[in-house]
Amino acid sequence: MRLIIFGTLNGQIGAATRIALQRGAKVIQVEDIEQGLNTLRSGRGADLAMIDVSLDVKHLVDSLKAERINLPVVACGIGNDARAAVAAIRAGAKEYLPLPPEADLIAAVLEAVAEESHQMLFRDPAMGQVVRLAEQIAPSGASIMITGESGTGKEVMARFIHMKSPRSDKPFVSVNCAAIPDTLLESELFGHEKGAFTGAVARRLGKFEEANGGTLLLDEISEMDVRLQAKLLRAIQEREIDRIGGSKPVKVDIRVIATSNRNLADEVAKGNFREDLLFRLNVVNIKLPPLRQRPADIEMLSTFFVKKYAEANGVPERPMSPATLEALRLAPWRGNVRELENTMHRAVLLAMGSQIELADVRLPDGSALTEAIGRGTGATAEASAGEAGTPANMVGRTVADVERDLIIDTLKHCLGNRTHAATILGISIRTLRNKLKQYSDEGLAVPAANEGTRVTA
Structure with a gap:
Protein backbone atom coordinates (compact mmCIF):
# COMPACT_ATOMS: atom_id res chain seq x y z
CA MET A 1 0.00 0.00 0.00
CA ARG A 2 1.56 3.30 -1.15
CA LEU A 3 0.17 6.53 0.32
CA ILE A 4 0.94 10.10 -0.74
CA ILE A 5 -0.07 12.91 1.65
CA PHE A 6 -0.57 16.43 0.28
CA GLY A 7 -0.02 19.22 2.83
CA THR A 8 0.49 19.24 6.58
CA LEU A 9 -2.97 17.93 7.52
CA ASN A 10 -3.26 20.87 9.90
CA GLY A 11 -0.30 19.76 11.97
CA GLN A 12 -1.53 16.16 12.17
CA ILE A 13 0.86 14.89 9.48
CA GLY A 14 3.09 13.09 11.98
CA ALA A 15 0.24 11.19 13.63
CA ALA A 16 -1.38 10.25 10.32
CA THR A 17 1.94 9.06 8.91
CA ARG A 18 2.72 6.93 11.96
CA ILE A 19 -0.70 5.26 11.84
CA ALA A 20 -0.40 4.56 8.11
CA LEU A 21 3.11 3.14 8.55
CA GLN A 22 1.89 0.91 11.38
CA ARG A 23 -0.77 -0.41 9.01
CA GLY A 24 1.90 -1.38 6.49
CA ALA A 25 1.69 1.61 4.16
CA LYS A 26 4.66 3.26 2.44
CA VAL A 27 4.20 7.02 2.87
CA ILE A 28 5.36 10.02 0.81
CA GLN A 29 4.56 13.53 2.09
CA VAL A 30 4.59 16.62 -0.15
CA GLU A 31 3.95 20.25 0.72
CA ASP A 32 1.71 21.22 -2.19
CA ILE A 33 -0.18 19.88 -5.19
CA GLU A 34 2.45 20.70 -7.83
CA GLN A 35 5.19 18.96 -5.85
CA GLY A 36 2.94 15.94 -5.50
CA LEU A 37 2.11 15.84 -9.21
CA ASN A 38 5.82 16.01 -10.07
CA THR A 39 6.43 13.10 -7.68
CA LEU A 40 3.72 11.00 -9.36
CA ARG A 41 4.97 11.90 -12.84
CA SER A 42 8.47 10.78 -11.89
CA GLY A 43 7.33 7.19 -11.46
CA ARG A 44 6.94 7.20 -7.66
CA GLY A 45 3.42 5.87 -7.85
CA ALA A 46 0.78 5.68 -5.13
CA ASP A 47 -2.38 3.72 -4.40
CA LEU A 48 -4.10 6.45 -2.39
CA ALA A 49 -3.80 10.21 -1.85
CA MET A 50 -4.73 12.12 1.31
CA ILE A 51 -5.03 15.91 1.00
CA ASP A 52 -5.47 18.69 3.52
CA VAL A 53 -8.76 20.50 2.80
CA SER A 54 -6.88 23.80 3.10
CA LEU A 55 -5.43 22.93 -0.33
CA ASP A 56 -7.41 22.98 -3.58
CA VAL A 57 -8.98 19.52 -3.66
CA LYS A 58 -10.70 20.13 -6.99
CA HIS A 59 -7.46 21.21 -8.63
CA LEU A 60 -5.78 17.99 -7.52
CA VAL A 61 -8.68 15.81 -8.69
CA ASP A 62 -8.91 17.62 -12.05
CA SER A 63 -5.12 17.46 -12.56
CA LEU A 64 -5.03 13.72 -11.86
CA LYS A 65 -7.90 13.18 -14.30
CA ALA A 66 -6.31 15.36 -17.00
CA GLU A 67 -3.05 13.41 -16.78
CA ARG A 68 -4.84 10.04 -16.51
CA ILE A 69 -3.33 9.26 -13.10
CA ASN A 70 -5.85 6.89 -11.56
CA LEU A 71 -5.57 7.70 -7.87
CA PRO A 72 -8.40 7.85 -5.31
CA VAL A 73 -8.32 10.98 -3.14
CA VAL A 74 -9.29 11.26 0.54
CA ALA A 75 -9.72 14.77 1.98
CA CYS A 76 -8.81 15.49 5.61
CA GLY A 77 -9.80 18.33 7.91
CA ILE A 78 -10.08 19.24 11.57
CA GLY A 79 -13.16 17.81 13.30
CA ASN A 80 -16.49 16.93 11.71
CA ASP A 81 -16.82 20.04 9.57
CA ALA A 82 -19.88 19.16 7.47
CA ARG A 83 -19.38 22.07 5.04
CA ALA A 84 -15.74 21.11 4.40
CA ALA A 85 -16.70 17.47 3.95
CA VAL A 86 -19.46 18.26 1.45
CA ALA A 87 -17.19 20.62 -0.50
CA ALA A 88 -14.44 18.01 -0.68
CA ILE A 89 -16.79 15.27 -1.89
CA ARG A 90 -18.27 17.61 -4.49
CA ALA A 91 -14.74 18.39 -5.64
CA GLY A 92 -14.19 14.71 -6.36
CA ALA A 93 -12.74 13.25 -3.15
CA LYS A 94 -13.82 9.68 -2.42
CA GLU A 95 -13.96 10.13 1.35
CA TYR A 96 -13.63 12.81 4.05
CA LEU A 97 -11.49 11.94 7.08
CA PRO A 98 -11.83 14.07 10.25
CA LEU A 99 -8.68 14.99 12.19
CA PRO A 100 -7.03 14.32 14.57
CA PRO A 101 -6.78 10.87 13.01
CA GLU A 102 -8.03 7.69 14.68
CA ALA A 103 -6.11 4.49 13.95
CA ASP A 104 -9.20 2.38 13.21
CA LEU A 105 -10.72 5.06 10.99
CA ILE A 106 -7.57 5.48 8.92
CA ALA A 107 -7.27 1.69 8.60
CA ALA A 108 -10.89 1.47 7.42
CA VAL A 109 -10.37 4.22 4.84
CA LEU A 110 -7.17 2.66 3.55
CA GLU A 111 -8.94 -0.67 3.08
CA ALA A 112 -12.20 0.71 1.70
CA VAL A 113 -10.73 3.19 -0.79
CA ALA A 114 -7.62 1.31 -1.89
CA GLU A 115 -9.44 -2.07 -1.69
CA GLU A 116 -6.14 -3.83 -1.44
CA SER A 117 -5.97 -7.45 -0.22
CA HIS A 118 -3.33 -10.10 -0.71
CA GLN A 119 -5.31 -12.92 0.89
CA MET A 120 -5.81 -16.16 -0.98
CA LEU A 121 -8.94 -17.69 0.51
CA PHE A 122 -9.60 -21.27 -0.51
CA ARG A 123 -10.50 -24.68 0.83
CA ASP A 124 -11.28 -26.69 -2.28
CA PRO A 125 -8.55 -29.13 -3.50
CA ALA A 126 -8.94 -27.83 -7.07
CA MET A 127 -7.90 -24.36 -5.94
CA GLY A 128 -5.24 -25.80 -3.64
CA GLN A 129 -3.43 -27.33 -6.62
CA VAL A 130 -3.39 -23.96 -8.39
CA VAL A 131 -2.06 -22.15 -5.32
CA ARG A 132 0.73 -24.71 -4.88
CA LEU A 133 1.77 -24.18 -8.50
CA ALA A 134 1.77 -20.41 -7.95
CA GLU A 135 3.95 -20.77 -4.85
CA GLN A 136 6.36 -23.02 -6.76
CA ILE A 137 6.96 -20.62 -9.64
CA ALA A 138 6.70 -17.33 -7.69
CA PRO A 139 10.44 -17.16 -6.78
CA SER A 140 11.43 -17.35 -10.47
CA GLY A 141 11.55 -14.41 -12.84
CA ALA A 142 9.44 -16.12 -15.50
CA SER A 143 6.56 -14.33 -17.19
CA ILE A 144 3.20 -15.77 -16.18
CA MET A 145 -0.17 -15.93 -17.91
CA ILE A 146 -3.17 -16.23 -15.60
CA THR A 147 -6.37 -17.32 -17.33
CA GLY A 148 -9.89 -17.95 -16.13
CA GLU A 149 -13.41 -16.64 -16.30
CA SER A 150 -14.29 -13.12 -15.19
CA GLY A 151 -14.49 -12.86 -11.42
CA THR A 152 -12.33 -15.88 -10.54
CA GLY A 153 -9.64 -13.75 -8.88
CA LYS A 154 -6.92 -13.35 -11.50
CA GLU A 155 -5.60 -10.06 -10.14
CA VAL A 156 -5.60 -11.39 -6.58
CA MET A 157 -3.56 -14.38 -7.80
CA ALA A 158 -1.11 -11.99 -9.48
CA ARG A 159 -0.68 -10.06 -6.22
CA PHE A 160 -0.21 -13.34 -4.35
CA ILE A 161 2.60 -14.36 -6.73
CA HIS A 162 4.24 -10.95 -6.33
CA MET A 163 4.12 -11.19 -2.53
CA LYS A 164 5.71 -14.67 -2.66
CA SER A 165 8.49 -13.50 -4.99
CA PRO A 166 11.89 -11.87 -4.25
CA ARG A 167 10.34 -8.65 -5.64
CA SER A 168 7.73 -8.41 -2.84
CA ASP A 169 9.32 -5.28 -1.36
CA LYS A 170 9.18 -3.55 -4.75
CA PRO A 171 6.14 -2.04 -6.52
CA PHE A 172 3.22 -4.07 -7.82
CA VAL A 173 1.65 -2.04 -10.63
CA SER A 174 -1.55 -3.05 -12.41
CA VAL A 175 -2.78 -1.82 -15.79
CA ASN A 176 -6.30 -2.69 -16.95
CA CYS A 177 -5.84 -2.93 -20.71
CA ALA A 178 -9.61 -3.15 -21.22
CA ALA A 179 -10.37 0.07 -19.35
CA ILE A 180 -7.94 2.42 -21.15
CA PRO A 181 -8.65 3.55 -24.73
CA ASP A 182 -6.14 2.34 -27.32
CA THR A 183 -5.00 5.90 -28.03
CA LEU A 184 -3.91 6.39 -24.40
CA LEU A 185 -2.66 2.93 -23.45
CA GLU A 186 0.76 3.38 -25.08
CA SER A 187 1.42 6.50 -23.02
CA GLU A 188 0.10 4.77 -19.88
CA LEU A 189 2.55 1.89 -20.34
CA PHE A 190 5.65 3.61 -21.67
CA GLY A 191 5.28 7.22 -20.53
CA HIS A 192 5.88 10.38 -22.53
CA GLU A 193 7.98 13.51 -22.70
CA LYS A 194 6.59 16.99 -22.27
CA GLY A 195 4.92 18.18 -25.47
CA ALA A 196 4.93 14.73 -27.08
CA PHE A 197 1.24 15.15 -27.87
CA THR A 198 -1.67 17.44 -27.04
CA GLY A 199 -2.22 17.33 -23.29
CA ALA A 200 1.31 16.18 -22.42
CA VAL A 201 1.92 19.09 -20.05
CA ALA A 202 4.96 17.50 -18.41
CA ARG A 203 7.18 14.45 -18.63
CA ARG A 204 5.45 11.42 -17.13
CA LEU A 205 6.94 8.03 -16.51
CA GLY A 206 4.79 5.09 -17.56
CA LYS A 207 3.81 1.94 -15.72
CA PHE A 208 6.91 0.07 -16.91
CA GLU A 209 9.16 2.56 -15.13
CA GLU A 210 6.84 2.84 -12.15
CA ALA A 211 7.07 -0.95 -11.69
CA ASN A 212 10.86 -1.01 -12.11
CA GLY A 213 12.32 -3.66 -9.83
CA GLY A 214 8.88 -5.12 -9.15
CA THR A 215 5.95 -6.67 -10.98
CA LEU A 216 3.79 -5.29 -13.79
CA LEU A 217 0.33 -6.81 -14.22
CA LEU A 218 -1.22 -6.45 -17.67
CA ASP A 219 -4.84 -7.19 -16.84
CA GLU A 220 -7.06 -8.46 -19.69
CA ILE A 221 -4.23 -8.21 -22.18
CA SER A 222 -6.40 -9.77 -24.89
CA GLU A 223 -8.08 -6.36 -25.26
CA MET A 224 -4.82 -4.65 -26.29
CA ASP A 225 -4.65 -3.44 -29.89
CA VAL A 226 -2.44 -5.68 -32.03
CA ARG A 227 -0.29 -2.74 -33.15
CA LEU A 228 0.67 -1.90 -29.58
CA GLN A 229 1.46 -5.57 -28.94
CA ALA A 230 4.56 -5.26 -31.14
CA LYS A 231 6.00 -2.51 -28.94
CA LEU A 232 5.12 -4.49 -25.83
CA LEU A 233 6.92 -7.55 -27.19
CA ARG A 234 10.08 -5.54 -27.78
CA ALA A 235 9.92 -4.04 -24.29
CA ILE A 236 9.68 -7.50 -22.71
CA GLN A 237 12.41 -9.02 -24.90
CA GLU A 238 14.91 -6.18 -24.67
CA ARG A 239 14.01 -5.04 -21.13
CA GLU A 240 13.89 -1.47 -22.32
CA ILE A 241 11.16 0.93 -23.35
CA ASP A 242 10.83 4.05 -25.46
CA ARG A 243 8.86 6.95 -24.03
CA ILE A 244 6.60 8.72 -26.50
CA GLY A 245 8.62 11.66 -27.73
CA GLY A 246 11.79 10.32 -26.11
CA SER A 247 15.20 10.34 -27.77
CA LYS A 248 16.73 7.22 -26.22
CA PRO A 249 15.55 3.90 -24.75
CA VAL A 250 15.18 3.40 -21.00
CA LYS A 251 16.27 0.18 -19.28
CA VAL A 252 13.72 -1.50 -17.00
CA ASP A 253 13.82 -4.52 -14.69
CA ILE A 254 10.35 -5.96 -14.19
CA ARG A 255 8.49 -9.23 -14.06
CA VAL A 256 5.41 -9.31 -16.29
CA ILE A 257 2.22 -11.10 -15.36
CA ALA A 258 -0.70 -11.03 -17.79
CA THR A 259 -4.32 -12.09 -17.42
CA SER A 260 -7.07 -12.93 -19.86
CA ASN A 261 -10.58 -14.33 -19.70
CA ARG A 262 -10.36 -15.33 -23.37
CA ASN A 263 -8.73 -18.22 -25.17
CA LEU A 264 -5.65 -16.50 -26.57
CA ALA A 265 -4.92 -19.36 -28.98
CA ASP A 266 -8.28 -18.59 -30.59
CA GLU A 267 -7.44 -14.87 -30.62
CA VAL A 268 -4.15 -15.68 -32.37
CA ALA A 269 -6.06 -17.67 -35.01
CA LYS A 270 -8.39 -14.69 -35.53
CA GLY A 271 -5.45 -12.32 -35.95
CA ASN A 272 -6.31 -10.39 -32.79
CA PHE A 273 -3.23 -11.41 -30.81
CA ARG A 274 0.41 -11.89 -31.76
CA GLU A 275 1.59 -15.46 -31.46
CA ASP A 276 5.17 -14.42 -30.57
CA LEU A 277 3.85 -12.26 -27.73
CA LEU A 278 1.76 -15.15 -26.44
CA PHE A 279 4.84 -17.39 -26.39
CA ARG A 280 6.81 -14.70 -24.55
CA LEU A 281 4.13 -14.18 -21.89
CA ASN A 282 2.96 -17.76 -21.49
CA VAL A 283 6.13 -19.24 -19.97
CA VAL A 284 3.94 -20.58 -17.17
CA ASN A 285 0.16 -20.74 -17.37
CA ILE A 286 -2.00 -20.62 -14.26
CA LYS A 287 -5.63 -21.45 -15.00
CA LEU A 288 -8.06 -20.49 -12.25
CA PRO A 289 -11.06 -22.83 -11.97
CA PRO A 290 -14.51 -21.23 -11.93
CA ALA A 381 -29.84 -13.53 -13.93
CA GLU A 382 -28.28 -13.13 -17.34
CA ALA A 383 -30.96 -15.41 -18.77
CA SER A 384 -33.49 -12.69 -18.03
CA ALA A 385 -31.94 -10.57 -20.75
CA GLY A 386 -32.51 -13.34 -23.27
CA GLU A 387 -36.08 -13.88 -22.08
CA ALA A 388 -36.90 -10.22 -22.47
CA GLY A 389 -37.50 -10.63 -26.18
CA THR A 390 -39.33 -13.73 -27.41
CA PRO A 391 -39.35 -14.55 -31.14
CA ALA A 392 -42.88 -13.13 -31.42
CA ASN A 393 -41.77 -9.83 -29.94
CA MET A 394 -38.82 -9.63 -32.31
CA VAL A 395 -40.83 -9.90 -35.51
CA GLY A 396 -40.81 -6.64 -37.43
CA ARG A 397 -37.77 -5.26 -35.61
CA THR A 398 -34.33 -4.70 -37.10
CA VAL A 399 -31.32 -6.72 -35.96
CA ALA A 400 -29.69 -3.48 -34.75
CA ASP A 401 -32.70 -2.69 -32.53
CA VAL A 402 -32.72 -6.18 -31.00
CA GLU A 403 -28.95 -6.04 -30.43
CA ARG A 404 -29.23 -2.63 -28.76
CA ASP A 405 -31.96 -3.79 -26.35
CA LEU A 406 -30.04 -6.97 -25.52
CA ILE A 407 -26.88 -5.03 -24.72
CA ILE A 408 -28.66 -2.41 -22.58
CA ASP A 409 -30.77 -5.02 -20.71
CA THR A 410 -27.71 -7.17 -20.01
CA LEU A 411 -25.82 -4.13 -18.75
CA LYS A 412 -28.72 -3.26 -16.42
CA HIS A 413 -28.75 -6.79 -15.01
CA CYS A 414 -25.00 -6.48 -14.40
CA LEU A 415 -25.58 -3.20 -12.54
CA GLY A 416 -23.43 -1.31 -15.06
CA ASN A 417 -20.44 -3.68 -14.88
CA ARG A 418 -18.99 -3.47 -18.42
CA THR A 419 -16.59 -6.39 -18.04
CA HIS A 420 -19.26 -8.74 -16.73
CA ALA A 421 -21.76 -7.69 -19.40
CA ALA A 422 -19.23 -8.22 -22.20
CA THR A 423 -18.50 -11.72 -20.88
CA ILE A 424 -22.20 -12.64 -20.83
CA LEU A 425 -22.75 -11.21 -24.32
CA GLY A 426 -19.70 -12.99 -25.72
CA ILE A 427 -18.12 -9.82 -27.10
CA SER A 428 -14.93 -7.93 -26.25
CA ILE A 429 -15.00 -5.02 -23.83
CA ARG A 430 -13.78 -2.81 -26.69
CA THR A 431 -16.78 -3.78 -28.86
CA LEU A 432 -19.14 -3.16 -25.95
CA ARG A 433 -17.59 0.22 -25.25
CA ASN A 434 -17.91 1.25 -28.91
CA LYS A 435 -21.56 0.18 -28.98
CA LEU A 436 -22.35 2.12 -25.81
CA LYS A 437 -20.66 5.23 -27.18
CA GLN A 438 -22.78 4.91 -30.33
CA TYR A 439 -25.97 4.59 -28.29
CA SER A 440 -25.00 7.53 -26.09
CA ASP A 441 -24.27 9.68 -29.16
CA GLU A 442 -27.73 8.74 -30.45
CA GLY A 443 -29.26 10.12 -27.25
CA LEU A 444 -30.03 6.78 -25.58
CA ALA A 445 -29.63 6.54 -21.80
CA VAL A 446 -26.75 4.16 -21.03
CA PRO A 447 -26.37 2.64 -17.52
CA ALA A 448 -23.53 4.23 -15.58
CA ALA A 449 -20.28 2.26 -15.33
CA ASN A 450 -19.83 0.18 -12.18
CA GLU A 451 -16.96 -2.33 -12.17
CA GLY A 452 -17.86 -3.67 -8.73
CA THR A 453 -15.51 -4.58 -5.89
CA ARG A 454 -12.15 -6.25 -5.95
CA VAL A 455 -12.19 -10.01 -5.83
CA THR A 456 -10.78 -11.33 -2.59
CA ALA A 457 -10.22 -14.96 -3.37
Missing part, protein backbone atom coordinates in the same frame (compact mmCIF):
# COMPACT_ATOMS: atom_id res chain seq x y z
CA LEU A 291 -16.30 -21.16 -8.59
CA ARG A 292 -18.77 -23.85 -9.67
CA GLN A 293 -15.80 -26.23 -9.90
CA ARG A 294 -14.67 -25.24 -6.37
CA PRO A 295 -17.71 -26.29 -4.30
CA ALA A 296 -15.77 -26.47 -1.03
CA ASP A 297 -14.88 -22.79 -1.40
CA ILE A 298 -18.47 -21.55 -1.67
CA GLU A 299 -19.44 -21.93 2.01
CA MET A 300 -16.09 -20.58 3.23
CA LEU A 301 -16.21 -17.53 0.95
CA SER A 302 -19.89 -16.87 1.73
CA THR A 303 -19.12 -16.88 5.45
CA PHE A 304 -16.15 -14.56 4.89
CA PHE A 305 -18.26 -12.07 2.92
CA VAL A 306 -21.07 -12.17 5.49
CA LYS A 307 -18.61 -11.22 8.23
CA LYS A 308 -16.96 -8.56 6.08
CA TYR A 309 -20.17 -6.77 5.12
CA ALA A 310 -21.83 -7.14 8.50
CA GLU A 311 -18.89 -5.25 10.01
CA ALA A 312 -18.81 -2.71 7.18
CA ASN A 313 -22.53 -1.91 7.53
CA GLY A 314 -22.76 -2.10 11.31
CA VAL A 315 -25.32 -4.93 11.36
CA PRO A 316 -25.30 -8.23 13.30
CA GLU A 317 -23.30 -11.08 11.80
CA ARG A 318 -26.01 -13.68 11.15
CA PRO A 319 -25.26 -17.34 10.34
CA MET A 320 -26.66 -18.85 7.16
CA SER A 321 -29.47 -21.37 7.35
CA PRO A 322 -28.89 -24.93 5.99
CA ALA A 323 -31.28 -24.20 3.11
CA THR A 324 -29.33 -21.06 2.22
CA LEU A 325 -26.02 -22.93 2.21
CA GLU A 326 -27.44 -25.67 0.01
CA ALA A 327 -28.80 -23.15 -2.50
CA LEU A 328 -25.46 -21.34 -2.60
CA ARG A 329 -23.70 -24.62 -3.38
CA LEU A 330 -26.15 -25.41 -6.21
CA ALA A 331 -25.99 -22.04 -7.96
CA PRO A 332 -23.70 -22.05 -11.05
CA TRP A 333 -22.17 -18.61 -10.24
CA ARG A 334 -21.39 -17.47 -13.78
CA GLY A 335 -19.88 -14.31 -12.29
CA ASN A 336 -17.77 -16.41 -9.93
CA VAL A 337 -16.34 -14.96 -6.69
CA ARG A 338 -17.23 -11.38 -7.60
CA GLU A 339 -20.86 -12.38 -8.11
CA LEU A 340 -20.94 -14.38 -4.87
CA GLU A 341 -19.52 -11.40 -2.98
CA ASN A 342 -22.15 -9.01 -4.29
CA THR A 343 -24.90 -11.54 -3.57
CA MET A 344 -23.81 -12.00 0.05
CA HIS A 345 -23.48 -8.24 0.52
CA ARG A 346 -27.11 -7.93 -0.56
CA ALA A 347 -28.18 -10.77 1.74
CA VAL A 348 -26.51 -9.13 4.75
CA LEU A 349 -28.52 -5.96 4.13
CA LEU A 350 -31.83 -7.78 3.55
CA ALA A 351 -31.69 -10.28 6.43
CA MET A 352 -33.91 -9.41 9.42
CA GLY A 353 -34.16 -12.63 11.45
CA SER A 354 -31.68 -14.56 13.55
CA GLN A 355 -30.04 -16.07 10.46
CA ILE A 356 -29.74 -15.46 6.73
CA GLU A 357 -32.64 -17.32 5.17
CA LEU A 358 -32.96 -18.40 1.56
CA ALA A 359 -35.52 -15.65 0.99
CA ASP A 360 -32.86 -13.07 1.90
CA VAL A 361 -30.58 -14.17 -0.95
CA ARG A 362 -31.80 -12.22 -3.95
CA LEU A 363 -30.71 -11.54 -7.50
CA PRO A 364 -30.05 -7.95 -8.61
CA ASP A 365 -33.58 -7.73 -10.03
CA GLY A 366 -35.12 -8.90 -6.74
CA SER A 367 -36.00 -12.42 -7.83
CA ALA A 368 -35.13 -15.46 -5.70
CA LEU A 369 -31.89 -17.40 -5.98
CA THR A 370 -33.92 -20.57 -6.53
CA GLU A 371 -35.13 -19.19 -9.85
CA ALA A 372 -31.55 -18.87 -11.06
CA ILE A 373 -30.79 -22.41 -9.90
CA GLY A 374 -33.78 -23.69 -11.86
CA ARG A 375 -32.63 -21.89 -14.97
CA GLY A 376 -29.03 -22.95 -14.42
CA THR A 377 -27.83 -19.39 -15.00
CA GLY A 378 -26.35 -18.41 -11.65
CA ALA A 379 -27.15 -15.37 -9.61
CA THR A 380 -26.46 -12.84 -12.33
